[in-house]
Amino acid sequence: MRRGVITRESVLKTVAEHDELGREAFLSKYGFGEARAYVLVHEGREYDSKAIAGVAHKWDQERALAPSEFSGGKDHAAAWLKRLGFHVRAVKNPDWTRDEIILACDLVMNNEWKGLDVQSSQVIELSALLQLLPIHAEADRNEKFRNPNGVARKTFDIATRHPEYRGKPTNGGSLDVEVLNEFLARPDEMAEAARLIREGITSGEFQGLDLAGDEELDDDFSAAEGRLLMRRHLARERNKGLRKKKIDSVLRKGGSLACDACGFDFEEVYGERGAGYVECHHVVPLHEAGEGRTRLSDLALICANCHRMIHRRAPWPTPADLKVSIEQYKSEKRAGSAGIGQQRAATAERSSGPTPAPTRA
Numbered sequence: 001m002r003r004g005v006i007t008r009e010s011v012l013k014t015v016a017e018h019d020e021l022g023r024e025a026f027l028s029k030y031g032f033g034e035a036r037a038y039v040l041v042h043e044g045r046e047y048d049s050k051a052i053a054g055v056a057h058k059w060d061q062e063r064a065l066a067p068s069e070f071s072g073g074k075d076h077a078a079a080w081l082k083r084l085g086f087h088v089r090a091v092k093n094p095d096w097t098r099d100e101i102i103l104a105c106d107l108v109m110n111n112e113w114k115g116l117d118v119q120s121s122q123v124i125e126l127s128a129l130l131q132l133l134p135i136h137a138e139a140d141r142n143e144k145f146r147n148p149n150g151v152a153r154k155t156f157d158i159a160t161r162h163p164e165y166r167g168k169p170t171n172g173g174s175l176d177v178e179v180l181n182e183f184l185a186r187p188d189e190m191a192e193a194a195r196l197i198r199e200g201i202t203s204g205e206f207q208g209l210d211l212a213g214d215e216e217l218d219d220d221f222s223a224a225e226g227r228l229l230m231r232r233h234l235a236r237e238r239n240k241g242l243r244k245k246k247i248d249s250v251l252r253k254g255g256s257l258a259c260d261a262c263g264f265d266f267e268e269v270y271g272e273r274g275a276g277y278v279e280c281h282h283v284v285p286l287h288e289a290g291e292g293r294t295r296l297s298d299l300a301l302i303c304a305n306c307h308r309m310i311h312r313r314a315p316w317p318t319p320a321d322l323k324v325s326i327e328q329y330k331s332e333k334r335a336g337s338a339g340i341g342q343q344r345a346a347t348a349e350r351s352s353g354p355t356p357a358p359t360r361a
């Protein structure tokens with residue numbers, strides 16, 4: 001069985017079988033459920049993309065593909081059908097991401113925390129802007145993607161979650177509330193983040209960032225200011241030329257390449273292999289780092305572990321903050337293990353008579 005090796009002809013034959021049996025009978029015959037993510041649109045009718053692609057296998061392969069055999073991405077069937085020149089449509093638009101909610105929340109804040117109507121010029125403008133955001137792949141969007149209706153609804157979802165709103169919240173999810181709380185706690189910074197996101201989209205700067213397929217940012221990276229600004233932050237600090245300049249300037253001044261937070265020195269541990277290596281972290285907060293050149297003084301030297309820990313959870317500590325917390329944790333642990341040592345000694349004393357007091361506190 002070679003999954004996905006199907007032809008246009010076999011898909012058309014499957015569509016014909018579907019029309020003959022009727023949708024329900026067709027789906028139950030082959031054990032498929034209703035399409036939740038994508039539908040195949042053919043001659044004005046919609047078909048469950050997974051079922052059609054799966055059953056098409058029976059003409060080209062020895063048998064139809066079972067629903068459980070679509071391992072991996074939810075868009076496998078859609079991709080196969082598209083490759084054969086069929087039109088595939090996303091059933092449901094992707095959930096709003098933090099970046100998008102930041103932009104909507106900014107409108108709501110500027111509107112005295114009230115929702116905006118669908119005819120409002122700001123809603124229409126934001127709708128157009130969101131369509132330019134490189135966060136959601138074209139294939140995942142349908143024709144209603146972030147239309148003025150949806151944008152207006154989102155502004156009410158946010159407004160009705162405001163602590164001073166008296167009434168039932170319309171809808172929306174926990175991410176709306178999270179972003180709203182960021183705006184309430186840090187209004188100026190979040191407004192500035194919204195401004196920078198807009199600036200990045202309209203200048204085209206974000207178009208080169210492939211966020212749709214950016215798996216790296218899924219788990220262990222988070223920022224209150226959203227993915228676009230974070231992606232730009234990472235791109236800046238990974239800029240090889242910039243890193244080299246920073247390293248050269250530190251070495252020229254006779255400094256070492258030890259981590260600013262924990263003191264780890266790659267050369268000291270790895271010898272020749274680690275010589276001249278260290279990562280750079282851009283210390284300017286995301287809501288302040290607009291366009292323009294990165295100064296060398298904006299970069300801190302940081303080891304790979306500490307760097308990961310900084311970006312792991314928002315708000316990001318500075319290398320100096322991280323250094324303090326590493327030292328604090330170390331001394332807490334030392335105090336803790338000294339306590340355990342004394343306890344052990346005390347237990348030993350009770351069970352086997354007098355023993356010398358521990359020499360180390």
Ligand SMILES: [Zn+2]
Binds near residue numbers: 260262264303305306
């Ligand atoms: Zn470190």
Ligand SMILES: [Zn+2]
Binds near residue numbers: 280310311
């Ligand atoms: Zn960094």
